[in-house]
Amino acid sequence: MPIYEYRCDQCSGEFEVLVWSARDETNLKCPKCGHTGVRRVLSACVNRNRSAGLSSAPCGPSSGAFS
């Protein structure tokens, strides 16, 4: 189960979400202001290292494939 980091378009707040399926993304809301216009950011490497063991996904240039 991937954990993605998102940034709110409205307040620029960043938060992490455990996404079970692509459909979950359409329902995402900013926890700070409730705005639904959030976009995924790709700084997940640091977060994955912090929560060691969650994922062994590579942190190379290939992570840009999401965008």
Ligand SMILES: [Zn+2]
């Ligand atoms: Zn927000």
